[in-house]
Amino acid sequence: MLRTIEVSGVRFRVADEGSGPVILLVHGFPLDHTMWSSQIEEFSKTNRVIAPDLRGFGGTDGALYSVSMEQYADDLVALLEALHADKPITFCGLSMGGYVGWQFALRHPKWLGRLILCDTRSVADSAEAASNRLKMAEIVTKEGPEPIAWTMMPKLFAPTTSERRPELTEQIRRTVLATNPIAIAAAHRGMAVRPDVSSFLPTLHVPTLVIVGEYDVISPPAEMKAFSDAMPNARFAVISNAGHMAPIENPSEVNQVIHEFLGR
Ligand code: MLT
16 A cells, blocks of 8 residues: 655655565665565565655655755654554665665664665765765756766666666666655765764674675675674675666565565
8 A cells, every 4th residue: 555644744655565574665866665666565465564755755745955864764763653563673775775774773773673785885975975976966956857867877787687677777767857856965965974884883783684786886795795794693695687776676586585584
């Protein structure tokens, strides 16, 4: 069921399907919950799957000038409370959704039973990357989402996905182009100042699954393996024939490793 629910003055659009232990699916930048359609279909057979559009994205309003990863994480807890979700939950985030996942784990540990981090990073931006984000935030605010689509699209997919599955790349391009430029700018400003969580990794004892597409050039396998190894209770999985958008590019393999992680 796709529903709209008002929480602290923000109208969230959220897919809420199935029943059982909650899996929260948190999308990447600059996308919305529809990137998780294969996982919503699969896991709603056994779980309550909650997949929101983050503040300002998709069908959710409330975009601000800048939104921190901490703010998105706090929004999600307010949303879970409003949806009367049972804790603890499994948090699954992709890329920016993973940055939010770190803050969710650090700020709201009582909510967290398991953590799934797909195609994401533990380090902060370099000074150059942060400065580029701030410039892009200004450009997108003036010109709309097209410049972000041009810069991001070539980096998101494995070569085989781009060649053989043009409908997938087109689906993502359409989502990016439909995204509110204010939300894109706000998230870019928030990601530019996101903290480096490397020093917290040894303290995160929650069972964790780290997933990366073998051809991910934004959060490459070697970098993700290194942060997975720094966590005391993490397992690491490389997804074949996939890049940064592994859950869309190879959903059967991603779903399989998630099933195994959940003990099925
Ligand atoms: C994402 O997919 O969410 C982005 O690649 C995150 C980022 O820009 O660092």
